[in-house]
Amino acid sequence: MLRPSLARDIVLGILVIAILALIPALVPSKAFQDFVIRVAAMALFATSLNLLVGYTGLTSFGHGMFYGLGTYSFALLMQKTSLSLPMAFLLTLLITAATATVVGAICIRLRLIYFAFVTLAMQMLLHSIIISWVGLTGGDQGLQGGIPRRVVAGFDLGNQHTLYLASGVVLVIGLIAMRHVVASTFGTSLRMIRDNEARAAFLGIVVWRVKLAVFVLSAMFAAVGGVVTSLFVSGAYPELINWPISGDAIFAIVLGGIGSFLGPLVGTIMLTVLNDVVTRTTEYYGLALGIIILVFALGLRRGVVDFVTERLGFRPSGGVS
């Protein structure tokens, strides 16, 4: 497994951000900026889910709980305390990590479909708590009233153009960080557990510790996506922690490909474009999306990026693309 060069990734990342910074000067479009912010939040979330599904073989149906927890923790900290934005962000990550440690410790004892169901049940339990704790969370109305103190080091994240660039930067940093996680020896342990758990254990890997570690780590990246969303929608809403959120991330990674690092990003872009185009052209969104999913799922039988890399003759590594 070739270790990707950090320097090359950083140069690539700066290039992407430079392009993102140039686009509004050439084609000023608020819709495009909205699109990038939404993709950034969702792609961070979907890629973090793929750390579990694609790299470790842990099929979680409840990963949306950490994305939603990110939006709620961050929005609550900003509204109810006087912490600065970066402090609230860090504390959100800590809250998510603590929650994920408890949830993960319970869930990773189970395998396969049972792991999937228990994670979904955990998410729905958290959703129910949020809905019924009206005093703190606003119940099914969500946390309204906006997010104060959005100026960080002279940048106003309440300004759409600034938030657009900031989302791009956060996405690039998050992707580079995750890419280096999966390319590290820790990442090799993940793939070993996915391919043959017993063998990994024989070779001295403490399987539960590695599983718990990746569960917590991926939860924190999902929460980063949640924070971006919270800034974008100026609050937190129960829909952001309900089951379809987990479903969206699963479809993004399956459509894009679970065997490639960038599969979830490509899948997210595809789903977001589909969503925007289809809802604009027909009221029968489900009918159109369902047919498209069927064509992809039965036609390619794997994610788009996986399909392309296989066709181009690269061996599907299930690892770093």
Next chain:
Amino acid sequence: MDLAALAECVTSSSCLVTQTTSGLIVGMLLFLVAAGLTLIFGVLKIVNFAHGTFYMLGAYLAYSVFRVTDSYTLAVVAAGAGMGIFGIVFERALIARVYGANVLMQLLICYAVVLICDDLVKIVWGADFKAMGMPPEFQVPPLFVAGGVVPPFYILLITVALAIGGGLGLTLALTKIGKIVRAAAHNPNMVSALGINTTLLYSLVFATGAMLAGLAGGLAAPVRSLTPGMGFSILIESFIVTVIGGMGSIAGALIAAVVLGLIRSFGTIGFPMFTEGMMFLVMIIILVVKPSGLFGREIV
């Protein structure tokens, strides 16, 4: 939380009877749907995420047949038969392509079908709520048991659901086809090697599961408002039932469904905001304590 109200209800015989009956019919309908789900999982090892859609289509089919023929019996039979046929088509055309594939592929295909069917229902029957109404033969005054209200229709629902469930259980336990199905759940290759057409068997099992969901939808049509997307909440609940009862166990599904129905009906009095949360909490506790469920075999 209003535990005082809950305590008051449990100690009053009229409230106890009323809530128990309404819990039982929720539980029985849930049982029929979950029995199909657990049967399909037990034999085909497929998690049918489209199962709630069969329930929804069954209800709409019954609604239309009842409109045309004015016969509730015919409506329920049509719902069951229609969904049985739909199940065969669905299994042959789509599910058969993803046997043994990643569970995410199965999820994706089922979800696509759910999306498509929800919109087709909108196109055919409209997006607004539909009410079938109580069949005239059941428009009679309710019975009073110990001060509690028990509509005769509820008694019919519970009896029919129990009869279907019992019939299914006995068929699996005593008949030759039941033995073959149980053998196929255990070791399909061996069954196939003995000269039994497992492809046909899988189709039949899937059709039976779909038929049960369709029957549940048809039976429920007079007491539920029909809406596109009505399949989803029952799908989630039947997953909870199958997990609690043990995936593949019909008896487990029955007990878990009744428990869930009672949580639902008494929960609306004691903790109306948290009934859903309570169901998921029970599911988590069962999964942690005994992952294979109350009546499930050990996980392999």
